[in-house]
Amino acid sequence: MSRVLIVGGGPAGLSVAITLAQKNVACVVVEKSCWPRDKVCGEGLMPTGVHFLQKYNIDKNLPEDGYYPFAGIRYLDGNIIAQAHFKSGDGFGIRRLHLSNALLQTARGFSCVEIREKTQLQSFSRDEIGIDAVLSCAGNSLNERFSVIIGADGLRSKVKKIAGLEGRAPGKQKRWGGRQHFAVTPWSPYVEIRWRKGIEAYVTPSGENRVEIAFLWEREKLKPRKKDWFGSLLELFPDLYEKVRDCKELSKAQGIGPLAVGCSSAVDDRIILIGDAQVYLDGITGEGISMAFEQAEIVSEELPQLLIDDRLQKKDLQVLAKKFKKPVRRYVLLTRLALLLTRYPVLRRGAMRSLSRSSTCFQHFLESNMGAKPLWYFPLFSSWQLLWGLLVPKRITDVSSSFINEKRDLIGPNYKEDKCRHTLTDSKAI
Numbered sequence: 001m002s003r004v005l006i007v008g009g010g011p012a013g014l015s016v017a018i019t020l021a022q023k024n025v026a027c028v029v030v031e032k033s034c035w036p037r038d039k040v041c042g043e044g045l046m047p048t049g050v051h052f053l054q055k056y057n058i059d060k061n062l063p064e065d066g067y068y069p070f071a072g073i074r075y076l077d078g079n080i081i082a083q084a085h086f087k088s089g090d091g092f093g094i095r096r097l098h099l100s101n102a103l104l105q106t107a108r109g110f111s112c113v114e115i116r117e118k119t120q121l122q123s124f125s126r127d128e129i130g131i132d133a134v135l136s137c138a139g140n141s142l143n144e145r146f147s148v149i150i151g152a153d154g155l156r157s158k159v160k161k162i163a164g165l166e167g168r169a170p171g172k173q174k175r176w177g178g179r180q181h182f183a184v185t186p187w188s189p190y191v192e193i194r195w196r197k198g199i200e201a202y203v204t205p206s207g208e209n210r211v212e213i214a215f216l217w218e219r220e221k222l223k224p225r226k227k228d229w230f231g232s233l234l235e236l237f238p239d240l241y242e243k244v245r246d247c248k249e250l251s252k253a254q255g256i257g258p259l260a261v262g263c264s265s266a267v268d269d270r271i272i273l274i275g276d277a278q279v280y281l282d283g284i285t286g287e288g289i290s291m292a293f294e295q296a297e298i299v300s301e302e303l304p305q306l307l308i309d310d311r312l313q314k315k316d317l318q319v320l321a322k323k324f325k326k327p328v329r330r331y332v333l334l335t336r337l338a339l340l341l342t343r344y345p346v347l348r349r350g351a352m353r354s355l356s357r358s359s360t361c362f363q364h365f366l367e368s369n370m371g372a373k374p375l376w377y378f379p380l381f382s383s384w385q386l387l388w389g390l391l392v393p394k395r396i397t398d399v400s401s402s403f404i405n406e407k408r409d410l411i412g413p414n415y416k417e418d419k420c421r422h423t424l425t426d427s428k429a430i
């Protein structure tokens with residue numbers, strides 16, 4: 001019987017186990033560490049990712065305080081504010097530990113999925129009819145035979161390395177990410193993004209009384225203090241610092257980098273790479289987890305039949321590589337555009353000024369980022385607003401009173417209970 005080895009129990013590995021299990025494909029998921037898995041992440045799941053959780057009933061395994069819906073994205077740049085809500089539903093701010101646990105519980109619900117923690121892939125060798133994998137667990141090595149290996153083992157993928165699939169990263173900037181959680185009631189129904197020279201701060205509401213602050217920065221341009229490195233980054237954003245400085249820390253500050261990785265091919269003989277193991281550029285567009293989910297669905301559309309026919313050579317798996325290209329191209333294009341804005345403050349300020357008056361255009365970029373709409377379906381009719389914004393941008397003082405209303409209207413106890421769409425429509429409503 002065909003068996004699939006999935007290396008890595010992060011969002012990519014567990015989601016592909018779930019989608020394949022739906023098609024009765026027998027899988028073994030190995031995770032070198034223990035579940036639930038934490039990871040440095042902005043923890044903002046875009047609406048397409050939320051739809052995936054709902055489609056596979058993964059959301060049922062999220063604890064009530066494990067997540068918090070958000071309506072859209074808000075950029076704060078100096079005194080300019082640009083914001084738009086998602087058209088395709090709410091995003092979820094989800095604590096990674098809770099997402100990991102929900103995915104794990106769902107995967108465990110399938111009898112054809114075997115879950116092994118503290119088990120690491122050491123090496124593998126391939127022949128015409130299968131793969132011999134060497135797995136190590138508690139100091140013991142064991143050899144097992146599989147039909148195919150799915151490498152979902154993150155940025156420093158061992159599967160990619162052993163298969164000789166390492167390739168050029170889609171970007172040259174050496175960016176790092178870091179995050180910490182604070183006990184504070186979310187003050188905004190948006191994921192907020194603030195910019196400073198060489199760094200952005202992301203604020204994601206992820207529980208009734210929990211907010212995550214994440215930073216992305218270029219190490220060559222900005223060196224955090226060695227002692228209390230997270231605090232030194234927080235001080236660059238005085239308003240944020242003020243909001244959380246007296247709040248209880250709910251997690252240890254953690255960082256990761258450099259972030260950009262690529263591969264020479266997403267498939268090889270009996271090998272498939274997904275998630276960060278395949279390609280990753282940056283967290284700036286908040287798309288990593290949703291893209292991993294999209295890839296998991298692509299694998300489950302094609303792999304079951306290929307397994308039945310034992311057509312698992314590189315040329316047979318190209319059908320997958322071809323399908324992966326669309327979401328990856330979209331992700332890389334929009335992430336590169338966003339990175340341009342971080343590099344060139346003049347460009348960024350111009351873009352922020354323009355978007356501040358055109359929530360329709362901003363919304364269009366958000367939908368394109370998720371693949372819900374093609375980028376080139378640009379709403380031309382509202383483009384004049386971009387020009388209007390460039391000349392007369394919307395300033396924070398214009399909306400300061402609405403911050404209080406948002407808090408009262410949207411962060412009330414009923415807000416999460418009905419999990420309904422936010423009443424706030426867009427910046428025009430303010």
Ligand SMILES: Cc1cc2nc3c(=O)[nH]c(=O)nc-3n(C[C@H](O)[C@H](O)[C@H](O)COP(=O)(O)OP(=O)(O)OC[C@H]3O[C@@H](n4cnc5c(N)ncnc54)[C@H](O)[C@@H]3O)c2cc1C
Pocket residue numbers: 007008009010011012013030031032033037039040041042043044045046119120121122152153154155157158176177178214215216256259274275276277280282283286287288289290292
């Ligand atoms: C600062 C930052 C902010 C981000 N913000 C967002 C965001 O807001 N929204 C979003 O959607 N995405 C975001 N991302 C991206 C997101 O975190 C990743 O895209 C996502 O975690 C990818 O999942 P994965 O399963 O591919 O990899 P991972 O989550 O890294 O999981 C890989 C797993 O493989 C295991 N593993 C590794 N090697 C082996 C081995 N040899 N044997 C067995 N197991 C192994 C690891 O222990 C790990 O559990 C952000 C990333 C960063 C760095």
